[in-house]
Amino acid sequence: MKLTTRGRYAVTAMLDLAIHGENRPVSLADISGRQEISLSYLEQLFAKLRRGALVDSVRGPGGGYRLAHNREAIFVAQIIDAVDESVDVTNCQGKGNCHHGEVCLTHHLWQDLSDQIHDFLSGISLADLVNNRGGKGAARSADTVQKLILQ
């Protein structure tokens, strides 16, 4: 399945951007420092995020990246789609040619799971994450959020 560390990194970086980028653009060097993701790796991820129209870039000193839309309008599924190409758990990437050119025994199972995951992640915006409402809304203590935001 396409749900790897790459996607996690991308969501984390976008969340960092949502938290720290209200006024000025945020440089990848800053995100790299805070989230401990290699700068050059971030560059590669943000190239994809930009192609996916999720962020805008500002070049030159004082530049960096900005969210291309507001927090409420950027969903986790979009981020993962942008960097991982797809959230797909089938073997045949949904083509249905997994067994001698026909659908394999479990094709529909994986297809349905894929859809399920995509639906789940499509319902969660960056705003939800900032406001601590990831998924079912697992509790996160107020001071943990503070620590994470203020570092």
Added chain:
Amino acid sequence: MKLTTRGRYAVTAMLDLAIHGENRPVSLADISGRQEISLSYLEQLFAKLRRGALVDSVRGPGGGYRLAHNREAIFVAQIIDAVDESVDVTNCQGKGNCHHGEVCLTHHLWQDLSDQIHDFLSGISLADLVNNRGGKGAARSADTVQKLILQ
């Protein structure tokens, strides 16, 4: 995340077993032939499935594997857990030490997604798959099912 080809192979093989193993045990050589999975790889998977008490083995000629429970009582999540260890999308395997020993920004998101996937796959039994009710019950034409079962 732990949702790889290994898990898919395991579910496919177990489904093959459910379909072909009503009377006699099914040898891995048979499954290997039908599903095009390397025999030795199947052996490794079935060692784990046996440790997970999902199948029983019968040694000697005419031997093979049998489901350890009936189709209704074996769920996809159990199969994947047995071969992939866990269906976990967090970076820290649920430990919550992903960022300087604290939970990372997106920990709860991945935790919730993990739970979601696990719940989904826990609701689908081998019997459901045999009867073509994977997940939301995507339609599969009757003759496709025939082809798959009768090969």
Added chain:
DNA sequence: CTAAAAACCTAGTAAATTACTTGGTTTTTT
């Protein structure tokens, strides 16, 4: 107007994982 900060780009590489191979042994049936 120049130095520096940033994005932007390409290619390569190290590490990890995955799928598979090899070459056995043990058990049990015919």
Added chain:
DNA sequence: AAAAAACCAAGTAATTTACTAGGTTTTTAG
């Protein structure tokens, strides 16, 4: 006794992933 099967351990090829190296271009601040 031969053969069919499970069972086992170690190694390997292929792929993917995360990261590094080494640039260029753009733009701002001084």
